[in-house]
Amino acid sequence: MAERITREQAIAEGWFTPNDSGLCQCGCGQTTNIPKWTAKRFGHVGGEHVRYVSGHGTKGERNYRWRERPSYNAVHLWARRSFAKLGRCQDCEKEVPTEWANISGVYRRERDDFIELCRPCHRSFDRWRESLLI
């Protein structure tokens, strides 16, 4: 299983810039989201403030347009066939029936872009992601 990427690793790999003030870097004074999950292609580390309120940044979230996703079902089918499930939710850690959730919403066929979640966690994950992207 992939280890959770820490803030330090993400900084060392060069794709994460910490936002310790928790304020949007555009200067609007609003507090930014704290994603629950790490999504490398957004530069997000779980539990760390993102740099911009959705739509305020010059790059990042806005480059990933939700509507450009490939077929949701095709990629989920692929995920189901390609990865063995542990039968354990990676968020609440309950041992219950799980589903593959796509982290970035881009639906790339990459193992790092999927996490195994129970149904309730998957639903709240999808709500969180959509609030970030739309």
Ligand SMILES: [Zn+2]
């Ligand atoms: Zn802003």
Ligand SMILES: [Zn+2]
């Ligand atoms: Zn769960």
